[in-house]
Amino acid sequence: MEETPAEEGDTNKDVEVAPALIAVHPTEKSVAVAVGSDLRVFDLVGNCPVSLVDESEAPYHKDSIRTICYGSKGKLFVSAGDDKTVKIWSTESWRCIFNVVSEKRVSAAAISPNGLHICFADKFGVIWVVDLDGGVDGTQPLANKKAVSLLSHYCSIITSLEFSLDGQFLVSADRDFKIRVTTFPTKPVNEAHEIQSFCLGHTDFVSCIAFISNLECSHGFLISGSGDSTVRLWDILSGSLLDTCDIGDKVELLESKEREGCHSAVTSLCTIADGALVAVAVQSLHGIILLNCDLSNHTLSVVKVVSISEETFIPTSLSTSCSTGYLWMVTGVSSLHNLGHSSLARVKVISGFNKDDPNSTANKVSIVEDDAIPGGMKLLEKLQGGLTFDEKMFLAAAEAVKTAMSNLLTKKQYSTEKRDFRKRTRNDRKLKQ
Amino acid sequence: MLENDANPTISKSTGLPRKRFYRARAHSNPLSDSHFPVPISPSEVDYSLHYPQLFPSNDQRDRSKKIEFADIGCGFGGLLISLSTLFPETLMIGMELRDKVTEYVKERILALRVAHPGQYQNISVDRTNSMKYIPNYFEKAQLSKMFFLFPDPHFKEKNHRRRVISPHLLDEYAYALRVGGIIYTITDVEELGEWMKTCLENHPLFEALTSEELEADPAVKLLSSATEEGQKVARNEGQTFQAVYRRISAAP
Numbered sequence: 001m002e003e004t005p006a007e008e009g010d011t012n013k014d015v016e017v018a019p020a021l022i023a024v025h026p027t028e029k030s031v032a033v034a035v036g037s038d039l040r041v042f043d044l045v046g047n048c049p050v051s052l053v054d055e056s057e058a059p060y061h062k063d064s065i066r067t068i069c070y071g072s073k074g075k076l077f078v079s080a081g082d083d084k085t086v087k088i089w090s091t092e093s094w095r096c097i098f099n100v101v102s103e104k105r106v107s108a109a110a111i112s113p114n115g116l117h118i119c120f121a122d123k124f125g126v127i128w129v130v131d132l133d134g135g136v137d138g139t140q141p142l143a144n145k146k147a148v149s150l151l152s153h154y155c156s157i158i159t160s161l162e163f164s165l166d167g168q169f170l171v172s173a174d175r176d177f178k179i180r181v182t183t184f185p186t187k188p189v190n191e192a193h194e195i196q197s198f199c200l201g202h203t204d205f206v207s208c209i210a211f212i213s214n215l216e217c218s219h220g221f222l223i224s225g226s227g228d229s230t231v232r233l234w235d236i237l238s239g240s241l242l243d244t245c246d247i248g249d250k251v252e253l254l255e256s257k258e259r260e261g262c263h264s265a266v267t268s269l270c271t272i273a274d275g276a277l278v279a280v281a282v283q284s285l286h287g288i289i290l291l292n293c294d295l296s297n298h299t300l301s302v303v304k305v306v307s308i309s310e311e312t313f314i315p316t317s318l319s320t321s322c323s324t325g326y327l328w329m330v331t332g333v334s335s336l337h338n339l340g341h342s343s344l345a346r347v348k349v350i351s352g353f354n355k356d357d358p359n360s361t362a363n364k365v366s367i368v369e370d371d372a373i374p375g376g377m378k379l380l381e382k383l384q385g386g387l388t389f390d391e392k393m394f395l396a397a398a399e400a401v402k403t404a405m406s407n408l409l410t411k412k413q414y415s416t417e418k419r420d421f422r423k424r425t426r427n428d429r430k431l432k433q
Numbered sequence: 434m435l436e437n438d439a440n441p442t443i444s445k446s447t448g449l450p451r452k453r454f455y456r457a458r459a460h461s462n463p464l465s466d467s468h469f470p471v472p473i474s475p476s477e478v479d480y481s482l483h484y485p486q487l488f489p490s491n492d493q494r495d496r497s498k499k500i501e502f503a504d505i506g507c508g509f510g511g512l513l514i515s516l517s518t519l520f521p522e523t524l525m526i527g528m529e530l531r532d533k534v535t536e537y538v539k540e541r542i543l544a545l546r547v548a549h550p551g552q553y554q555n556i557s558v559d560r561t562n563s564m565k566y567i568p569n570y571f572e573k574a575q576l577s578k579m580f581f582l583f584p585d586p587h588f589k590e591k592n593h594r595r596r597v598i599s600p601h602l603l604d605e606y607a608y609a610l611r612v613g614g615i616i617y618t619i620t621d622v623e624e625l626g627e628w629m630k631t632c633l634e635n636h637p638l639f640e641a642l643t644s645e646e647l648e649a650d651p652a653v654k655l656l657s658s659a660t661e662e663g664q665k666v667a668r669n670e671g672q673t674f675q676a677v678y679r680r681i682s683a684a685p
Contacts, residue, residue: 124594149601151604152602154564154565154602155464155564155565176565178568182604190637191600193604193607193638194607194683195573200474411467419468423532
């Protein structure tokens with residue numbers, strides 16, 4: 001490994017920021033936002049902010065949170081990130097019921113559909129599993145759980161982790177363009193050895209994956225977003241690519257600014273209305289792109305670009321619950337060192353989705369006014385940490401998130417000439433001419 | 434050939450490339466970022482580039498004929514060349530991380546094809562990091578044999594994750610190998626030999642070959658004799674440690 005000069009290390013520290021994340025309870029009982037090391041939860045049933053209770057040895061997160069998610073049953077919530085701890089919370093009491101220590105920074109996490117296992121991925125590409133046996137109801141005292149290694153992507157950063165809807169497969173996406181589908185074993189402590197398929201086709205890092213439910217297919221169809229500015233639809237049993245939807249040109253059209261040669265990476269995606277629609281967040285896009293997913297014909301197509309024009313809002317994370325017609329969005333960043341600003345977050349909601357007729361949705365979706373959002377201003381105050389913002393900060397935040405993402409996930413590119421130049425003194429090259 | 438007279442990297446007597454012009458470091462870091470082209474998926478591996486006589490056009494090629502043997506870390510290509518004539522109908526590929534060494538093997542195969550018309554058309558080599566990109570080259574159950582001959586021992590415990598045989602990487606090899614396919618490993622480092630054997634023994638998708646099966650397998654004999662590394666060990670009267678295992682289907 002090459003040594004990096006000291007000053008380069010310093011600048012890296014500056015640009016290493018984490019995007020704000022959002023997650024909604026499956027039946028919309030609560031909403032959680034993570035900004036930097038701060039986890040903020042709002043209770044939509046009681047219509048009040050939640051104070052988290054963490055009595056573990058290392059209470060609360062000490063560094064940027066990189067992943068948050070609810071279990072599909074809504075009883076558990078996981079948060080994890082750069083401080084190498086995975087915290088498992090009960091969504092009833094909002095107490096931290098398990099504290100798992102990771103050897104490396106955590107980049108992704110998922111809860112199995114039956115709520116019995118938590119999987120998380122570290123920055124070296126190893127996926128770990130925690131068996132939650134018992135203790136889930138949150139009544140037992142806090143215990144420290146040990147994680148067991150399950151599988152590994154060889155030295156690649158895992159960007160996203162999801163269970164198939166039936167819990168039969170664990171799907172992991174990485175920065176080396178790969179999506180791996182692994183049979184989730186009945187005894188995960190003995191590791192997961194059976195690879196069902198690899199979904200290969202992306203030509204840049206895979207940033208996000210999600211499942212779409214389908215009656216004929218219990219494990220669901222997989223969609224993925226990538227740095228190559230496409231969203232792709234996959235059959236996970238065979239790993240075959242069903243359709244590719246290029247969203248790059250949509251973003252280009254919208255902002256006719258000069259941005260040649262630079263892809264607009266997909267940063268987040270989320271399925272709405274039972275998967276008939278997919279919301280996509282893209283770097284530099286003020287708003288979201290809505291895709292229609294036609295599973296009978298295996299196609300993905302752009303329905304509409306929902307743009308947010310009245311203020312700077314480039315969402316960093318999207319989430320939705322299965323029960324309501326709201327799409328929750330957040331934009332923000334853990335910190336902005338150079339501007340002397342700490343964390344920044346802004347939440348917005350889109351409504352008007354119609355699952356029975358995805359095509360009519362195009363005309364009906366609209367951005368909900370701040371005071372009409374479920375939970376209203378109280379929610380915004382909690383999740384955003386305030387109500388007033390400097391517009392310019394968001395642009396800087398979006399830039400910072402973009403740079404951090406490309407530093408983290410894109411390989412440095414060297415031109416062929418530069419590479420050949422370095423080989424110039426090699427014997428086999430020198431004498432060949 | 435006239436050009437050869439002017440090119441000192443090619444031996445005048447045999448027409449083969451001379452190894453001393455392709456000396457490389459013995460080790461390469463498998464963890465570092467790769468800056469060579471990698472096929473996006475197995476269907477994008479260009480067979481016409483690797484086996485031009487057998488596949489004149491990549492677009493119209495017979496898609497049913499695929500690479501079946503992979504020599505991981507093929508080094509200077511000794512095993513490939515021996516296997517080529519032993520299994521003339523089988524397509525095989527060597528994978529090597531060190532650029533210069535790959536260049537040597539490429540030149541060597543080209544020279545052999547010229548010297549023996551019609552032969553050595555079934556072997557090729559590619560520069561790649563096989564610890565990262567096996568799924569980019571091979572579909573599920575595509576391979577019938579995988580060879581790991583004299584891999585880098587990586588003695589330090591903190592470097593064990595760089596070993597090419599490891600519990601997690603075996604999952605990927607099991608994916609690429611068909612049921613009944615065979616994985617061959619050999620080393621002159623006792624500690625590594627133990628490690629590879631233990632990894633394979635503990636993996637639920639592999640079982641050891643019996644001594645009769647080892648005896649009957651022509652590829653086993655090549656393990657210690659065909660490669661440059663193996664010949665070096667034999668010259669120094671060193672010991673070798675081999676582990677040969679079969680891919681089995683998962684217990685229900």
